[in-house]
Amino acid sequence: xxxxxxxxxxxxxxxxNTRKALERIPDDKMAWKxxxxxxxxxxxxxxxxxxxxxxxxxxxxxxxEIGDAPGYPPPGDNRQKALLDLFDKNxxxxxxxxxxxxxxxxxxxxxxxxxxQKAFTFPKIAVLRSFVMNHVIHHRxxxxxxxxxxxxxxxxxxxxxxxxxxF
Numbered sequence: 771x772x773x774x775x776x777x778x779x780x781x782x783x784x785x786x787n788t789r790k791a792l793e794r795i796p797d798d799k800m801a802w803k804x805x806x807x808x809x810x811x812x813x814x815x816x817x818x819x820x821x822x823x824x825x826x827x828x829x830x831x832x833x834x835e836i837g838d839a840p841g842y843p844p845p846g847d848n849r850q851k852a853l854l855d856l857f858d859k860n861x862x863x864x865x866x867x868x869x870x871x872x873x874x875x876x877x878x879x880x881x882x883x884x885x886x887q888k889a890f891t892f893p894k895i896a897v898l899r900s901f902v903m904n905h906v907i908h909h910r911x912x913x914x915x916x917x918x919x920x921x922x923x924x925x926x927x928x929x930x931x932x933x934x935x936x937f
Contacts, residue, residue, distance in 0.1 A: 772872075774873070777898060778868055781825075781868060784903055784906060785861045787927040788857070788910050789854070789861075791910050791914060791917070792815055792818060792854055792913075793850070795850050796920070797850055799811050799920050802920060803916075804915070804916065804919055815850075815853045816853060818906060818909050819857035820856070820860065821902060823864065824905075825867060825898055826860070828902065829876075829894060830867065831880075832879065832881065833880065833881035833882070833883060834881075835886075880893070880894045880897045
């Protein structure tokens with residue numbers, strides 16, 4: 771089995787689980803945050819909606835440079851539907867890029883440059899697993915806490931949640 775085919779199975783599962791979590795965000799809670807240092811729920815959701823796009827960039831480019839970010843901007847459209855539309859678009863593009871990537875492409879080095887300094891270089895497959903998919907899983911877990919603290923039913927992701935007990 772090629773590397774992209776093996777990774778696509780995991781990608782599909784994690785993106786479906788992420789969509790389940792994003793579907794739960796109430797429009798009236800987009801500005802809510804658990805702590806002054808935390809992202810508002812809408813900003814966290816925007817980050818989750820954008821992250822699959824990093825897979826497309828990782829496959830298409832050999833490096834990317836990011837500059838100083840004074841703070842992650844709040845979403846321009848604070849509605850769940852707009853965030854889901856962005857997420858779906860980015861997932862579809864990422865999936866197509868991954869489906870078309872050869873093993874040779876996935877083993878090519880990819881470099882992240884931050885403010886002119888090389889942060890790291892890894893094979894693209896490692897970037898897709900860590901910097902993209904594990905990053906999504908990390909922020910999705912944060913979103914689960916946000917949902918719980920707002921008494922919003924948390925979806926079951928790897929089995930039933932306390933809110934979804936089928937047995």
